[in-house]
Amino acid sequence: xxxxxxxxxxxxxxxxxxxxxxxxxxxxxxxxxxxxxxxxxxxxxxxxxxxxxxxxxxxxxxxxxxxxxxxxxxxxxxxxxxxxxxxxxxxxxxxxxxxxxxxxxxxxxxxxxxxxxxxxxxxxxxxxxxxxxxxxxxxxxxxxxxxxxxxxxxxxxxxxxxxxxxxxxxxxxxxxxxxxxxxxxxxxxxxxxxxxxxxxxxxxxxxxxxxxxxxxxxxxxxxxxxxxxxxxxxxxxxxxxxxxxxxxxxxxxxxxxxxxxxxxxxxxxxxxxxxxxxxxxxxxxxxxxxxxxxxxxxxxxxxxxxxxxxxxxxxxxxxxxxxxxxxxxxxxxxxxxxxxxxxxxxxxxxxxxxxxxxxxxxxxxxxxxxxxxxxxxxxxxxxxxxxxxxxxxxxxxxxxxxxxxxxxxxxx
Numbered sequence: 001x002x003x004x005x006x007x008x009x010x011x012x013x014x015x016x017x018x019x020x021x022x023x024x025x026x027x028x029x030x031x032x033x034x035x036x037x038x039x040x041x042x043x044x045x046x047x048x049x050x051x052x053x054x055x056x057x058x059x060x061x062x063x064x065x066x067x068x069x070x071x072x073x074x075x076x077x078x079x080x081x082x083x084x085x086x087x088x089x090x091x092x093x094x095x096x097x098x099x100x101x102x103x104x105x106x107x108x109x110x111x112x113x114x115x116x117x118x119x120x121x122x123x124x125x126x127x128x129x130x131x132x133x134x135x136x137x138x139x140x141x142x143x144x145x146x147x148x149x150x151x152x153x154x155x156x157x158x159x160x161x162x163x164x165x166x167x168x169x170x171x172x173x174x175x176x177x178x179x180x181x182x183x184x185x186x187x188x189x190x191x192x193x194x195x196x197x198x199x200x201x202x203x204x205x206x207x208x209x210x211x212x213x214x215x216x217x218x219x220x221x222x223x224x225x226x227x228x229x230x231x232x233x234x235x236x237x238x239x240x241x242x243x244x245x246x247x248x249x250x251x252x253x254x255x256x257x258x259x260x261x262x263x264x265x266x267x268x269x270x271x272x273x274x275x276x277x278x279x280x281x282x283x284x285x286x287x288x289x290x291x292x293x294x295x296x297x298x299x300x301x302x303x304x305x306x307x308x309x310x311x312x313x314x315x316x317x318x319x320x321x322x323x324x325x326x327x328x329x330x331x332x333x334x335x336x337x338x339x340x341x342x343x344x345x346x347x348x349x350x351x352x353x354x355x356x357x358x359x360x361x362x363x364x365x366x367x368x369x370x371x372x373x374x375x376x377x378x379x380x381x382x383x384x385x386x387x388x389x390x391x392x393x394x395x396x397x398x399x400x401x402x403x404x405x406x407x408x409x410x411x412x
Contacts, residue, residue, distance in 0.1 A: 001017060001018065001021060001031045001035060002028065002031065003028070003031055003032050003035045004323075005035050005036065005039055005319075005322055005323060006031075006035050008039070008322070008323045008324075008325060009035065009038055009039060009042070009325075010042065010325075012048065013038050013042070013047070013048060013049060016048065016049065016050055017031075017034060017035065017038060017049070020034070020053070023055075024066065024067040024070060025067065026067055026071075030067065030071055033071060033074075033075070034049070034071075034074070036322065037049060037052070037074065037078055039322040039323075039325060040078075040322070040331060040332070042325050043321065043322070043325055043326055043327060043328050043329070043331065044091070044328075044329050044331075044332050045091060045093075045327060045329075046081070046332075052074055052077050052078065053070065053073075053074050054070075054073055055070065057069075057070075057073060058070045058073070079334070081332065082332060082333055082334045082335070083334055085279050085280050085281045085282075085283060086278065086279065086280040086281065086329050086330075086332045086333065087280070087281050087329075088241050088245050088280055088281065088329065089281065091245055091329055093245060093248075093327040093328065094327055096141045096248035096249060111132055111133065111134070111159065111165060111166075111169060112130055112131065112132060112169075112171075112175075113130070113131040113132075113133055113182065114128075114129070114130060114131060115127070115128070115129040115130075115131060115179070115182075115375070122378060122391060122392050123338075123339035123340075123377070124339050124375045124376055124377060124378070125372075125373065125376060125377075125378045125381065125389065125392060125395050126375075126392045126395070126396075127177070127372070127392075127395060127396050127399050128174065128177075128392065128396045129177055129178075129179050130171075130172075130175045130177065130178050130179070131178065131179050131180070131182040131183075132178050132179070132180050132199075132211075133159075133180075133182060133183040133184075134158065134159050134162055134180065134195050134198070134199075135156065135157070135158050135159075135183065135184040135189060135193065135195060136156070136157040136158075136183045136184060137155060137156045137157060137183070137184055138183075138184045138185050138188060139156075139185075139188060139249065140185055140188065140216060140247070140248065140249050140250050141247075141248030141249050142216070142246065142247045142248065142250065143246045143247075143248070143321070143326055143327075143328035143330050144246065144276060144311055144313070144317075144328070144330045146313075146314065146316075146317050156184075156189075158193045158195070162193075162194060162195060162198040163194065163197065163198045163201060165198075166198045166199065166201055166202040167201055167202075167205075169202065171206055171209065175209060176208065176209055176210065176400055176403075176404075177209070177210045177212070177399070177400070177403065178209060178210070178211045178212065179212050179214060180199070180211065180212065180213055180214065181212070181213070181214030181215065185214070185215050185216060185217060186212075186213035186214045186215050187213055187215035187217045187219045187222060187233070188215065188216075188217050188219070190219050190221055190222050191221075191222055191225060196222055196225055196227065196231075197225070199211055199227075199231060200225070200226070200227050200228060200231065203227070203228040203230050203231045204228050206230075207228065207230055208230070208404065208407070209230060210230055210232060210304075210403050210404075210407070211230060211231045211232070212232055212234055212271075213231060213232065213233050213234065214234045214235075214236060214273065215233070215234070215235055215236070215256075215259075216235070216236050216247060216250040216251060216256065217250070217251050217256075217259070218251035218252075218255035218256060218258065218259040219259065220259050220262045220263070223262060223263060223266045223268070227268075229268075229269060229407065229410050229411060230407060232268070232269040232270065232271060232304055233260070233263045233268055233269075233270050233271075234270065234271035234272060234273060234304075234305070235256045235257075235259065235260050235270075235271075235272055235273070236256075236272075236273045236275055237253060237256060237257075237272050237273065237274050237275075237290060237294075238253065238274070238275075238276070238277075238278075238290075239253075239278070239280075239282075239283065239286035239287055239290060240252070240253050240286060241280065241282065241286060242278050242280070245329070246278070246328060246329075246330055253290065253293075257293060257294070257297060260272070260298070261297060261298075264298065264302055267410075269304050269406060269407070269410055270298075270302065270303060270304070271303050271304045271305040271306065271307075271369065272294060272303065272305075272306050272307075273305075273306075273307045273309065273374065274287070274290070274291075274306070274307070274308050274309070274356060275307060275308065275309035275310070275374055276309055276310045276311045276312075277308065277309065277310045277311075277352045277353070277356065278310070278311060278330065279310075279333060279344060279348050279352060280329075283352065284355060287352075287355070287356055287359075288355070288359050291356060291359040291360060292359070294306075295360060295361060295364060300363060300364040300366070300368050300369055301368045301409070303368065303369035304369060304370065304402075304403055304406045305369050305370045305371075305372065305399075305402075305403070306360075306369045306370070306371050307371070307372050307373070307374045308352075308353050308356055308357070308371070308372075308373055308374065308376075308384075309373065309374035309375060309376065310343065310344055310349055310352065310353075310376075311330060311333065311343060311344065312338075312341045312342065312343045312375065313331070313335070313341060313342045313343070314340075314341055314342075315342075318331065318335075318342065334348070338377065339375075339377075346377060346379070346380065349376065349377075349380060350380055350383050350384065353373060353376075353380060353384040354383060354384050357371065357384055357385060367402065368402070368405075368406065370398075370399055370402035370403065370406075371385065372395070372399065
């Protein structure tokens with residue numbers, strides 16, 4: 001078979017598909033479908049693909065009709081698997097060991113970037129987040145992460161002369177919120193490379209700009225640094241099953257919440273991102289319990305934001321996952337195209353987001369924290385929150401007003 005992914009499949013699967021092709025003479029597109037299915041089943045540990053193909057059912061047919069019927073039946077079986085909540089009860093991925101990394105200090109002509117929302121149009125509701133990519137690469141092993149498709153997996157690249165660069169950096173007038181967790185986990189490395197010291201200088205120069213540290217770690221030694229209040233700490237949260245099976249090498253849910261408590265107790269502003277939510281067997285119970293933990297451990301006014309989001313994949317990330325045959329079930333889902341990426345159907349998203357938001361007590365819905373959907377279709381806001389924004393600008397202004405009110409409250 002000519003598809004480039006074919007060479008990455010296990011030899012036994014290559015042998016089976018070659019024999020199948022000799023009997024049915026598939027087109028290139030049919031070969032692609034089979035090869036991708038084979039890779040997906042290998043990642044999900046639900047193979048071999050022969051168990052998902054029924055040649056007996058099409059023996060009475062001939063020629064193209066026979067091959068088309070075989071593929072149609074296979075597609076139906078795969079779609080039935082993708083449509084149901086993902087089962088993790090029998091999924092035990094091989095333990096992921098920490099990689100060895102080489103640290104490199106590199107020059108970079110560009111420090112600032114923008115969020116991953118589509119550049120043109122308003123296909124997702126966008127907050128106009130600016131990004132600051134001072135470290136590239138992450139030592140965590142989240143199976144769904146796009147970082148793995150961008151950077152060399154064994155090199156940590158840190159911008160050299162960072163203090164000087166940030167000391168000279170002039171932020172654009174529309175910059176009021178900077179994220180630092182797009183190309184690495186913001187707190188995984190702590191201040192090991194002096195990044196937090198450098199960010200502190202920038203925060204002092206721009207006291208009204210929110211600089212967000214986003215993490216899945218339980219690291220707290222940075223709390224001993226004298227960081228300005230406008231540097232806030234946020235944690236990506238997830239269900240224990242997803243953390244155990246898909247977010248390899250990261251802190252447990254309890255570890256992340258405990259780290260957030262330590263930051264809160266030190267007077268830091270904090271926030272949470274329930275992202276990515278995964279549609280799996282038991283998702284209501286685990287996400288419901290997670291939200292209950294948050295609302296019983298923190299007061300709403302202690303949080304700047306709480307966002308909701310779910311899985312999205314670019315074609316590049318899907319290629320990386322499939323070619324590496326990573327053991328994961330995050331792609332065991334209906335891959336629906338939306339805003340140039342692949343994600344859950346809108347009805348699944350609405351079900352998950354509505355459940356999550358409804359779990360919060362009424363006292364959490366009085367303006368603090370600021371709730372929002374991250375990189376999601378604007379049509380989801382009304383059914384989830386019973387309110388929406390006319391356009392991206394209105395959303396950005398509402399977020400900015402809420403964040404700056406939180407800063408003033410803590411500064412008083």
